[in-house]
Amino acid sequence: MKNLNLGILAHVDAGKTSLTERLLHTAGIIGELGSVDDGSTQTDTLALERARGITIKAAVVSFALGDVTVNLIDTPGHPDFIAEVERALGVLDGAVLVLSAVEGVQAQTRVLMRTLRRLGIPVLLFVNKLDRRGADPGRVFREVTAKLTPSAIAMDPMDLDQVIDLLATLDEGFLTEYLTAPDAFTPPRLRAELTVKVAEGLAHPVYFGSAITGAGIDALRDGIENLLPAGESAVDGPLSGTVFKVERAPGGEKIAYVRLFSGSVSVREKVPLGDGEGKVTAISVFENGSAVPSGSVGAGRIAKLSGLDVRVGDMLGARTRGWEGLFSPPTLATVVSPVRPSDRGPLHQALTRLAEQDPLIGLRHDEVRQETSVSLYGEVQKEVIQATLADEYGLGVTFSETTTICVEHVSGTGSAAELIGKAPNPFLATVGLRVGPGSPGSGISFRLEVELGSMPYSFVKAVEETVKETLREGLHGWEVLDCVVTMTHSGYYARQSHAHGTFDKSMSSTAGDFRDLTPLVLMAALREAGTTVHEPMHRFVLQAPADTLGPVTALLTQARAVPRTTVTKAGTAELEGEIPAVKTHEVHRFLPSATRGEGTMETAFHGYRPVRGAAPTRSRTDHNPLNRKEYLLHVLRRV
Template structure:
């Protein structure tokens, strides 16, 4: 099996929206023989963008999975969205991958969502290869894009290629390791020509950048350093091996270049993927915990070990069945077998058995059935009933919970209702199904109005949800105006008492707590600290207090919004050996907390977005004036290639409909992107 796993590469392709990552993937599928014609995003024919909304909007909404072959390697590829509204698709994909190709636009360089996905990859310690795309575009500058990686990402970005020609004259690349020139024609069917002779006018520049590469690699790899210092011969084989070690260790990020749309640069990228990314057997053992003892376990990539697999995505297939996208880490997952789901330590779900009916290999929305999956494989499972995103599948005799996927909280919500009352049940069922598929999509019933409220990561996210209701479930729905998901916090420290002592149900109940409620740093959520002895409050009731606190922070005292960024300390209280109960301590906790919050000067918080607008210079003044009118705070401006790039912190509530407004301000020439930066005090 280790021989089989040695030939697997599990990679993701990630980028800022419109950097061209789906086009890169489409070219990979074509050159590896998966597709017999090239799909185009703009034409709505991209194979990996298989949902109707993806083909119409020209963006990737879900992460599509495919398997292809290059040389003697199997490459499992996940193509992910670049739009911030679908960031969970990136997060749960990176969780199960062993490497990422990060695509950058040769004109724009590093953009906001590029920074976001880079940080996500940092979190999972993923090796990365950078691909600077769109070098045929007006204003494209390969070296400026590389420098933006160093400046904005603080990445050790090192070119291993340099381009031949600029903008419309871009025709190929120089391989700095082999010192060969690759040339492409405009036709995708034409193979590239690889020449030993580098164009004489580019030779000095190639030699300079090769020396820079050698020095950078020597600093990251002892073997190359030893050869470099002792002036020993350093062959291309030495460089490939040293670069592979440095990439897997996360010490260096090689940069390649091309124009996927013009069919240039993709074959060398495929070579780099199989050459430098690790096989599943070469990545560190992943961590898990025992569901009962909480003891840490390390899962080795081996067929001989007990089964350990992670369900990282759930989706309804176009033909009907529910697909559970799964990465196998250890053991063998067999069709027809029973597996154990140990539940979750976070939501206290108990363990249960599930039946694996079928196992499928995937190519976007096309499937091939297989009988078993081995360590390193990424497959789809059919037949599971209760499993949700982030769950572990394992051997019941050797239970383990792998690190799960924590989704971000929604920032926008709308009321929704069926156009016909007869469709109410269909709407409810469809929303529940979509909520299982998407951890960032939430559904709740507003008790005060009886309305159904759906919430998500942005306007586009909820628009796609409503479209899917109609297209996939044939449910027509009306939605209200989008509203911002606010939060509450406190600005002063208080101490608050809660006591419950009365007779109910024929018995006495007693619970007594003192809570200290303090403001916390933004982004810290709710922190609970128990600072009492067993003689004051036994551990069992301390846990009851924490559970009651977690429950009551879901609805604040100002307007019923979730409470965040507070520290709550249980510092005193009392109990009765016979009369104390869970109910009494729960009630006393809720009273102490709510009374304390009312006295701690509570305020509302709103989502503040990091917005980047790229506009032609003649429209910059109008754009800035409009951002200021929306209570924005401009914190950075940059200029290049005839455009201005404006960064601003903007209240999300002022950004609804901004796409249309910006188009009007700039005659359709400006573009923008935004992501959640932080929560700030709501301005009245």
């Protein structure tokens, strides 16, 4: 059978999990529909998911649809858990994007559709909740074509004239052929042509119905089976797979959810993992609604593998595709503190385990203050972390006030060097570095102006790795983004031994010398170059009654927002602009009172902007290479 790894995505409360339940019920996987409100759905298994009626963790369940095995991945809809969606997108063959027939296109709907189209993932749209009062499928379809994709086409029934118009718009070759021989394009051929454009991510069929009543589900199932392409797989190719989820078995063993793009894996087989390898001790594959043990798994499938020491994002074998950077990074942070001071150690260990499952948690430990902070997308994540720590680890925690995560950009060019055997350098290494700004989005680029063979490669690698690690905290304590670091000087003492072959560390350079010296040289160069602190910004679209424009403008001014455009039409004012990420919660909180409850605001990450006024600082968690005396006391236990 063919395999289709299908994602169900939506803005929160559009009915995504209810649609998953209906698809499973129609396929005969469950005998009775679960309820989100009652906490009885198949894919929401966490206690907090059932209590709040939202999806927090992506869940996988399988069912057969004709000759296709569908691995259905139910993803979170709340924007606080966008990282979970991001990981799922890296393993999908197709997606169903769910909209509410009442609320229509919402903020998260736009974000998801933009990303799906950018990745070229085939998408079907399902307008749900036709049974609800206020449902207006015509209005929602117009919103879809205006705000999501101009290549939407209503299905069930399929209007052949609309299909012809759409195909002619998308493909000049089709238009030429159709004008020459229109009778050759029978309904089956038109559907085949549409199927090709859907698979290419260019055409987007739209279905209408209700997950609760079952209306429109048969047509959607037909679209899933016949319009979405099954995943390409090369079972005989080299091993390549992506870990998109990690959970722990009751005994503490890691279980990795892996999508295999090529090759196969068997129980007791050793598989390459980055620079090392791991041995698979058990395999489960998804069949008919549950995970069942299997001796092996091949390309195109999703499986649960035990025995591997992995994190989310790790690759098995060769790298193919992933999900890094699809959405904005988390822009908020909070300090997590144990209710009982004696739990500081267990809390750090528990948070480290959670970071294995979610790399964007961004764990950061301050040894001096004995504080651990985590990164956040929003306040709801605090509840999830708190509930998880209580339920799984028996730890009670509190949180500090949420703060903004800033970044630093290099302002100019700076250089520094310390030579081996010359004061005040106490290390057996020569390191010279030049630091300069890089292009936006380029990350940290490490270059050489010394000959690669002038010293052991392990020493060069030690400098490069230390540079990237050190730049996690710049002059003001924030991560330094987008810069070029060039190694300009190098030198070392060759390995020395005593007469009996005993290694003499006091006269021989080691990688440790380069790791210890690099932060001092790098930060000296960075201090000469200078950095500016940037805060995260959101782009906003705010709609409100035109007669409330005064109070709305005052609210935005107080929040340091910068409106770029203001358009008034039919009694409604629409403002677009930029706002500091830290202020979005404040505007959301006060907007109802400023607009008689009629105002709405959508926001999305829009990069960084230099901070106005005094630059905020963040306490350091390293040994502070900006202070030579303090640094050497930590590293050498002497000055």
